[in-house]
Amino acid sequence: MPSVNLTHLDELWFQVSGTHCNLTCDHCFISCSPHNRSFGYLSLSDVQSSIAQATQEGVREFYFTGGEPFLNPEMVDILCWTLQHGPATVLTNGTVLKEEWLTKLQEAERQSRYSLEFRLSIDGFSPETNDPIRGDGTFDRAMAGVSLLCEFGFLPIITATRIWDEESDLEVLSQFKTVLKAHGYSRPRIKLLPTLQIGAEENRTRGYLQHEVVTDTMLSDFDQHNLVCSHSRIVTDRGVHVCPILIESPDSNLGQSISESLVPFEINHGACYTCYQYGSICTNASSGNTLSTTEPTVNPPDTARDDGDT
Amino acid sequence: MVIHSVTNRNTKIKSRFALFGGVYSNYLALEAALQDIRQRGVDAIYCLGDLGAFGPHPDRVFPILHNNHVIVVQGNYDDSVGNALNDCQCGYTDPRDNHFAQISYDYTLQNTSEPNRKFMRGLPPEIRLTVDDQNILLCHGSPRRTNEFLWESTTSDYYLEHLLEVQRADVIAATHTGIKWNRKLDRGLFVNVGVLGRPENDGSTNVWYTLLELRTDSSWTVSHIPVAYNHTALAREMQQEKLPDEFVDTVVSGWWTTCLEILPSKERRRGKH
Ligand code: SF4
Ligand code: SF4
Numbered sequence: 001m002p003s004v005n006l007t008h009l010d011e012l013w014f015q016v017s018g019t020h021c022n023l024t025c026d027h028c029f030i031s032c033s034p035h036n037r038s039f040g041y042l043s044l045s046d047v048q049s050s051i052a053q054a055t056q057e058g059v060r061e062f063y064f065t066g067g068e069p070f071l072n073p074e075m076v077d078i079l080c081w082t083l084q085h086g087p088a089t090v091l092t093n094g095t096v097l098k099e100e101w102l103t104k105l106q107e108a109e110r111q112s113r114y115s116l117e118f119r120l121s122i123d124g125f126s127p128e129t130n131d132p133i134r135g136d137g138t139f140d141r142a143m144a145g146v147s148l149l150c151e152f153g154f155l156p157i158i159t160a161t162r163i164w165d166e167e168s169d170l171e172v173l174s175q176f177k178t179v180l181k182a183h184g185y186s187r188p189r190i191k192l193l194p195t196l197q198i199g200a201e202e203n204r205t206r207g208y209l210q211h212e213v214v215t216d217t218m219l220s221d222f223d224q225h226n227l228v229c230s231h232s233r234i235v236t237d238r239g240v241h242v243c244p245i246l247i248e249s250p251d252s253n254l255g256q257s258i259s260e261s262l263v264p265f266e267i268n269h270g271a272c273y274t275c276y277q278y279g280s281i282c283t284n285a286s287s288g289n290t291l292s293t294t295e296p297t298v299n300p301p302d303t304a305r306d307d308g309d310t
Numbered sequence: 311m312v313i314h315s316v317t318n319r320n321t322k323i324k325s326r327f328a329l330f331g332g333v334y335s336n337y338l339a340l341e342a343a344l345q346d347i348r349q350r351g352v353d354a355i356y357c358l359g360d361l362g363a364f365g366p367h368p369d370r371v372f373p374i375l376h377n378n379h380v381i382v383v384q385g386n387y388d389d390s391v392g393n394a395l396n397d398c399q400c401g402y403t404d405p406r407d408n409h410f411a412q413i414s415y416d417y418t419l420q421n422t423s424e425p426n427r428k429f430m431r432g433l434p435p436e437i438r439l440t441v442d443d444q445n446i447l448l449c450h451g452s453p454r455r456t457n458e459f460l461w462e463s464t465t466s467d468y469y470l471e472h473l474l475e476v477q478r479a480d481v482i483a484a485t486h487t488g489i490k491w492n493r494k495l496d497r498g499l500f501v502n503v504g505v506l507g508r509p510e511n512d513g514s515t516n517v518w519y520t521l522l523e524l525r526t527d528s529s530w531t532v533s534h535i536p537v538a539y540n541h542t543a544l545a546r547e548m549q550q551e552k553l554p555d556e557f558v559d560t561v562v563s564g565w566w567t568t569c570l571e572i573l574p575s576k577e578r579r580r581g582k583h
Contacts, residue, residue: 008454008472010469054468055466055468057468057472058468058471058472058473058475059468059469060464060465060468060469061464061466085466085468086466086467086468086469087463087464087465087466087574109576113462113463114463114464114466114576115463115464115574115575115576115577117574117575153579154575155575155578155579169405170405170406173405173406187570187578187583189570189571189578190404191403191571225455284464285404285571286459286461286464286572286573286574287458287464288401288455288457288458288459288572
């Protein structure tokens with residue numbers, strides 16, 4: 001089985017609200033919901049302790065995901081504290097943001113030398129395309145979140161899971177931009193994501209097929225830096241896991257401390273096949289770690305693909 | 311001149327180096343920068359890679375570099391053009407950014423002569439210097455990846471300390487992002503030397519190079535130097551070569567119109583688009 005070494009801990013992720021989310025998206029790859037508490041919240045002191053360990057490894061950036069991170073009552077304090085130590089990115093569905101939080105975060109970013117990135121998931125440029133997947137009324141609520149972030153001077157990266165044919169990317173992107181501009185976002189940033197056929201998505205479309213695995217031969221001339229697991233780890237309330245995608249797989253938990261987690265990992269999961277095709281789908285474009293999301297390294301399967309992220 | 315002093319100003323200068331990145335075929339800015347550098351007097355001139363891209367007539371930069379004894383590190387563009395790869399390996403992910411990157415790459419590849427491509431193929435991916443007891447590492451993106459973006463707002467101190475430690479360097483100089491910055495750390499100094507090829511997305515038409523000065527007390531001074539050049543002539547030549555209007559717009563306005571999606575939010579906010 002092909003195994004991937006962690007070359008360096010570039011990004012440390014936090015499953016900061018566990019599997020708790022105010023939404024129940026049909027394609028969520030870890031089946032988050034208002035009732036799924038299988039992973040719990042991380043506290044500010046949990047985050048501080050992991051960041052202290054990660055700084056010993058020369059960590060470059062921090063990412064916060066869930067569930068919906070802003071359900072965690074300490075989320076704003078966590079981001080304000082983190083920004084004193086490095087760049088921070090938070091993945092949100094944008095539906096629960098409050099002005100008083102953004103006031104604090106705007107000030108924390110102003111005082112920091114580092115960027116605070118918001119990544120906000122929307123799965124279509126209209127209620128008709130988005131709401132069947134993310135739930136009734138979620139398009140308008142997410143757009144209200146986008147407008148609010150823009151009012152505070154943030155430039156959220158809109159992440160859209162590709163539930164259309166890949167050939168339509170440029171067309172969909174331009175429609176997205178038109179809609180975002182109409183909501184007050186004058187220079188929209190958009191990141192397209194492939195779907196991952198796990199979690200709720202497995203029921204919505206299909207799971208991975210038997211042949212969708214990464215083999216030793218496939219990895220032989222592949223730049224492993226394109227895989228998130230070669231440069232990231234994620235902290236949950238259960239331990240430190242290999243990557244943000246596989247936290248529900250028992251073998252993904254590599255230990256209780258950052259140093260224990262810096263071991264090679266066998267990439268024998270179906271989701272690893274999507275990573276192989278699309279590169280570091282979880283990482284921001286500014287890192288230069290990502291393959292183009294429009295040009296998979298091998299032909300993708302025919303079925304429409306989709307992903308849940310925040 | 312933007313001076314970021316990391317030194318005791320009463321000490322004397324022992325060595326002075328000029329460094330720049332990303333010429334991007336902007337031979338007019340290269341000539342202007344070299345004239346300024348000659349007037350100041352330096353011990354050596356280094357280019358940290360990416361000779362082609364973006365601008366017109368890629369072959370014109372080579373004789374200027376050779377005649378001025380500029381020592382060149384290989385950038386991702388030089389590797390791609392030198393070896394006739396399919397794309398520039400710039401590390402863009404956005405479809406629009408990739409569209410413009412490909413236009414620029416195809417033009418540069420077609421218009422770079424074989425002897426110049428051979429020169430690019432043979433360039434070293436990094437250069438190490440020892441000046442007195444100071445170890446200096448010159449690279450394109452980062453010491454570990456030619457196309458890693460080291461932005462000021464997304465690069466933690468911990469990461470830079472780590473790079474200085476594992477590379478056993480007192481100074482690391484890189485470019486690739488197109489925007490200059492520098493940071494003094496416990497273990498040494500990191501400098502992004504900026505680029506000569508296009509302005510910095512700040513609404514000014516000038517471009518930047520960097521002077522690094524070593525003082526008698528082993529401390530360093532970093533000065534980022536603005537370079538004005540005949541940008542209207544460059545814009546005219548780009549139009550004659552039928553390069554995209556978007557590129558010409560950047561040269562005359564000082565605002566980036568492409569490669570925007572790789573910018574972190576702080577750097578993006580400073581721009582217009
Ligand atoms: S899912 Fe992707 S990031 Fe996670 S272990 Fe597999 S290849 Fe690595
Ligand atoms: S995809 Fe994001 S917003 Fe939707 S249920 Fe999952 S975590 Fe919540």
